[in-house]
Amino acid sequence: MNVDLPAGTRNYSYAKDMAIFRTRAHWALLLSLLVFVFTAPLYWGNYWLGVANLIGITIVAATGLNILTGYCGQLSIGHAGFIAVGAYTSAVLTNRFEWPFLVGLIAAGLVAGLIGLVFGIPSMRVKGFYLAISTIAAQFIIIWVINHWTGVTGGFTGIRVPPASIGGITFVSQASQFYLIMAITALTVFFAKNLARTRVGRAFVAIRDNDLAAEVMGINLFRYKFMAFFVGCFLAGIAGSLLAHWTGFMNAENFTFMDSILYIGMIIIGGSGTAVGPIFGVISIRMLQQGVMFISPMLEGSFLDLPAGFTTGIGPMVFGLVIVLFLILEPRGLAHRWALFRTSYRLWPFSY
């Protein structure tokens, strides 16, 4: 029994069965979502557009991590490092060499992907914790290189990044960047959703679930693990490039080890190994950050005897707690809750 469909809907051809959007209601929902997102600048203020831009960029990065960790099972705790590679590639190319933004964007993805491959090589021989450690090492080595290769990256003082421009259009205001970022985010999500449904995506899942069995069935581990690393880090690089052009200024403080952990937290909370997981996870974590930012000055104002580190400390404490609680209470993340809700909604008022 297929409960993915509303009661009474049947598929009569394979193409129909495989379609992502199967009913008119699906299409209507998708269209209204797209219309809502792309008209958002008309009624959202600049501040919330900025938040939405950050969310969009983070969704791209988290989708990359989700392909690598959620689908293929290769835990990467150095994602912020790979994002940094992309950000700096794009920043250096557009600032120092004055290349166009699009070239910088693609180059950012490619360079981050290649660096990801280098640090992914150990995944051929080791897995699990060993690989996690090698990605931690990647994080620290990358940030060290960025901080000290002053001739190119500007080192600790950072580097200015010109705003993105395609053709004659320059994306300066939050609203114009919003369109650019949302377009790329939508493309990324669409790509990730479809990747998971192809031969490659199924090979990733097979490797995650049991790499030995996958290899016996003829899946080339070498090739697919490399592919996962490349795609995951490519998307990290794209996200990094967007981030660089969005903020206009880069230094390595934006890409700490703690951020890497936060990205993992996002896909855990959202539900790793699902297409909607990163979206849920990123939105919840970023909104939680907004909430913490909003609430802590208020608390500090009303309770004078709060410790001085309240504002800086409360955020990480909440996020750490949320990650731990999700792993214990709902390891399949919000995406699972969403699926449960959807199923019961579709079957309503019947119960199976």
Add this chain to the structure above:
Amino acid sequence: MDELLQFAITGVTVGMVYSLIALGFVLIWKSSGVANLALGQLVLLSSWFTYGMLVQAGLPLWLGFPLVILFSLALGWMIERFILRPLIAQPILSLITVTLGVAYFIEGAVSFIWPKSVAALPRIFPQEVVRIGTAVVSQEYLWAAAISLVLFILLSLYFKYNKMGVVMRATADDQLAIQACGIPVTKIFSRSWMLACMLAAIGGILMSSIGGITFGLAETGLKAFSVVILGGLDSFLGAILAGPIIGLAESLGGGYLTPLTWPGIREVIPFIIIIIVMFVKPYGLFGEPRIERI
């Protein structure tokens, strides 16, 4: 030549503290198969707690240190009981990421309670420098090495003669067999977490008596990972021997490579070693290669 001896002595002694911290990791890994990535944050937290006891509460050393040890034991017990136990038999990915969540929480808690980024412990060890040959070494290093050495010996005696220690080794060897003998494995997990947190606390006190308390201490814990990777994840001997090697590489590399490359190379040498070991001998010097049979 004077420098060489100097670098070697400081490197080896600091490396022995790394070994101490790394032993805590190996302990948990062997007994329960959990990779504790919160190691650095445990070191950080217990150093700050020591600061809180000795400086902020003004307790004397004889009272402060036992309190720190008790605190670390309680911390280890709590982490195991409330966070790891509900996750028994979950995939390794969850087990690794949950410790990352713990790390994040502790990092937040530390900056919540102790918003200062730098502090110093009161002088625990005598002040006079010691001359060894041409090298001038401050006594903290030697004390750190001596205390680590004593703890290595105590631990190996514990694992050899104490009943609990023997059971812990047995659990590492075969969990199922131990359960069949009627020994509650969860108790072993709990003990190994307590012991690991205690080692992290002692390591933290030793490190912060050498270099003060900074957020860099969390990275000290990460350097301990390079020790376990080099020594082999499941080898106590590997951890003990690899620590001084890492410390030595860090100190010599920091001393001699800095003029040749960029400053701060000292901080990334352990991570470069991790990558090299991953490429050349992924299971470390003494680790047992994982052979999978179908």
